[in-house]
Amino acid sequence: MALSNNDIFKKLRVALKLRDDDIVEICALVDFKVTKSELGAIFRAEDHPKYMECGDQFLRNFLNGLVIHKRGVMPKKGESKPAATPPPAKK
Structure with missing residues (x-):
């Protein structure tokens, strides 16, 4: 049985301990x-x-945002990589 986008999104939310905010x-x-x-x-x-069904575009945008959240913005070609900044502290 294949996982739906909703199932994948739910599992990521639980695994990464993400709240709606x-x-x-x-x-x-x-x-x-x-x-x-x-x-x-x-x-x-x-x-x-x-x-509501989680569409491909919704999940793709969330995953792209998650990459930026975890790794930071990718530098443009020819630029040096900026120093990594730690993720914001949880309140």
Whole structure:
């Protein structure tokens, strides 16, 4: 049985201990606007009336934002790599 995008997104959220606020910030890194209510719909059970399918574009934007969140912005060709900055401390 194949995993759906929703299943993959849920597993990443649990494995990385991400809250809705964290996911909104990660998506903002790639100029992808998402609301907490949209996230709630994505993380619902499939049989729930307000369930929303996580599309390929949504998951792709989240993963691209996650790369920037974890590694930092990739330098342009010909530029030296900037010093790594630690991720912001959790409150």
